Amino acid sequence: MTRKVLILGGTGQVGRALKRLSWPADVALDVPARADLDLTDAEAARRRIGQGGYAAVINAAAYTAVDRAERERDAAFAVNGVAPGVLADAAATADAVLIHLSTDYVFDGRAGRPYDEDDAPAPLNVYGASKLAGERVVLEAQPQATVMRTSWIVGPDGNNFLTTMLRLAGERAAIDVVDDQTGRPTAASEVARAAQTVLLRRLDDPTAPGGLLHFAGAGQATWADLARSVLDASRARGGPHAEVRPIATRAYPTPARRPADTRLATGRITRDYGVRPRPWDETVAEIVAERLKGAGA
Template identity: 40%
Template sequence: MGSRIMVFGGGGQVGCHLIEMASATGHDLVGLTHEEVDICDAGAVAAAIAGHSPTCIVNAAAYTAVDKAESDAMRSFAVNRDGASVVAEAAAKVKIPLIHLSTDYVFDGSAHVPYQEDDKVNPQGSYATSKEAGERAVRSANDRHLILRTAWVYGPFGTNFVKTMLRLGAEREELRVVDDQTGRPTSTEDLAGAILTLVDSVEKPGFSGWGTYHYVGADTVTWYGFATMIFAEAARFGRKVPQVAPIATADFPTPAPRPAYSVLETAKLERTFGIKPRPLRASLVATLERLFGEGKAA
């Protein structure tokens, strides 16, 4: 039997792009949405694995409503911790490697240099704590795992910062955007490509590079800096450009705390798999071309 990838969370922005890219690159991939398989349901997960016979599993399913998680912690932990455990245990039972997506939120954001994979975690808030608990569950349940932390994800599918900025920019004359939170925006196109490279690697005989890795885009910006870049590039497509004003996090309070510094170091991933992040502008333009082109994504 040839290789087959199974993706839980196939309806999310990363899952959608992964399914699309797998098709374009000749990978055999089965994408399952939450409606098709709830990862909290151990019987449904086991049945899906038995029915599709994958050779590698990607868990891109997650509860990602960061602010809502503060008032819905039970659901956040059910998906991000318990669901992750269910998938990892089911994969381990049939000796299938697992790639599990995680987040920069496992760190508290107090650093001033990029976070390494083995830096001490200190999640803040329900979403962050549930994702960190999910990482521990995966490590405990399945030795053959890759945990891939990412951050500031955007792309043509689903809801994300780029699409929100474009929508608000078309509606308003001025936007106020936080300028004291720093990270590395990551396009779903680039992230999907990295995941497929990981899949190809773990399925090679003798692979031993299991563990935790970081993948984010190449360039460090604030949300305000990212917004100004989005509109500068959108203007080239003839789109309306609002005034963008920088504000402090304190001026835009949210139920869940945000890490002030979310920069993840990607050198380990590059050393192990040869994956080098693409510059932000190139990735952003590729996304805008999708959004503004004839084949505009959902």
């Protein structure tokens, strides 16, 4: 019997990575384009899930423009804070497993240690507040849903910090990068694998635990550390390189406040699902190699 899985956000980093994974022969992915399913259209979302015969839904769609969200609060909350509740309610009605992706930015970064799933959220910006609202409506509508928080996602596709550093290195000799914000860089491919592991287990075992899970790359870094890792890996493979000049957050003001330290503790996902994050610098080197190969470097 075929098990259909609906993936939302298929053009994003994690969505693309999910499509590239090897899936069991009895799993069929349905990845509608944004034009085919507007998440802010509640009736369309309910109809798609209610009539689709899905065994599971992965919501990797999000409004991710952190700074723009400060002036587009309604748009951010529509996608991040309201739509996920509709999806969760529809999935619960259809008896479909739901995995919803969230973010480290639900925390204020003041703990001075990695955050676990039981720590109280306190977002500093609209984006974080909208994602927290989404978590809450998901778990209210479907308490057994899995809400997976992750952080600092990088990959070979589209616009993200890694691809931006490679582009800037081809344009200038030095790049100023913030060095007083700490987190755990995470490869989009690793997020996809973690989500797949949880999903397949939950499809096979309805008693597998749901709720909040943290997943992020092993280790920690500042943005400047991440930039150096990206550009060193690029230079080693004949790609662009530039000097990374560390700066303080106050030297690079942005509309949205950023938390200073959003490291996520990942012990729960290892305990419950056997998922062990790989070191972030190893995955970054692999992504750089993939990106440069695709660019013909």
